[in-house]
Amino acid sequence: MRAVSVEEAVAMIPSGASVMVGGFMGVGTPERLLDEIVRQKKAGLTLICNDAATPGKGVGKLFDAALVSRLTATHIGLNPKAQQQMLANQIAVDLVPQGTFVERIRAGGCGLGGVLTPTGVGTLVAEGKRQIEVDGKPFLLETALRAQFALVHAFLADYLGNLAYALTSRNFNPVMAMAADTVIVTAENIVPVGVIAPDHVVTPAPLVDYLITNG
């Protein structure tokens, strides 16, 4: 792990990159990284995030600045700008059931080719996918999902990069920290090694590539 400034970290992300962003309706989202992406105008992003948050909040800022060209998400109904951009064909949107979304990312981070899920069988979600029977029950083959970058927000990060999360801001963060080539983390609090007890580390330090230093 290397501690870097937010400017330095975002400079590593090229326009057109695939980026996973933690958070659920903007809760548990690395806001400082998103602000800097907007400032550096990293455009044409492939965004993988649970939702589109709301304008001005979380990944909503990326839609405000029209920086997203492809989106994989589970729900975008609370961001009218993301909806407009989808309906105007400015963004290609892939809507995925939330349990499938997180399992595809988990598979991507765990070396699996995908998962078999009953969710979506017999619905529009099944179109174009392989259906596989196991013990007489139908499942959809949902393939693994990875990205070039995961942008993760933690409550605590120690000097080595061990991470712990708070309440409902954990959500997709630890799963995404497994599923990208480069993992960049912001934390509410940067603390000495040992403050997070081994049993309370959720994301082990070797998974973290860059920790954003305090502003």
Next chain:
Amino acid sequence: MDPQIIIARRVAKELKSGNLVNLGIGIPTLVANYVPPDLKVFFQSENGLIGTGPIPEQGLAHPTLTDAGGRPISALPGASTFDSAMSFGLIRGGHVDVTVLGGLQVDAQGHLANWMIPGKMVPGMGGAMDLVSGARRVIVAMQHAAKGKSKIVAKCTLPLTSARPVHLVVTDMAVIAFPDGRATLLETAPGISVGEVMAVTDAELVVPDNVPEMNI
């Protein structure tokens, strides 16, 4: 009584002590207000919490404690938090005893459509498809009709949420279940006759000899 409150009160009667329950947004959220205080029910919020509590007092909200809509909530003593993989493992894995969801249409076989209106409203399915596929018991809480049109239809014209039928539909007019894959009228709302329910229901309804009034 307000139609939404009739629905919420009746659905609350379906919950049992020890149940792990997931409530969708809209009318389902109101159900928590009508659970008797002596009933120990665990409410899950799919963004990673079991043990959701009421909206905190002014000034006590915390930005990392929210419901699935991003609104501030509190956590009750004994609450637990977890990541989204675990949250949906709970849902898909049959660990959630009851889910209560809103609906756009439910058909005569109990199929639910509640996630999109093609060309008009494409918000995404969020957790709805996993909840209908995996929760032990699926209850739909919705108005019986919208703009004079029955929401209980012969066959869903909107895209389905799951091929798995729901277990119970509670509306402001009736309680309907689907034994043997056929919509069956179990109860009517206070002051509503069987004939009135039939008149605003597009699906064919099995009507038993005795259809009691909802006890709410």
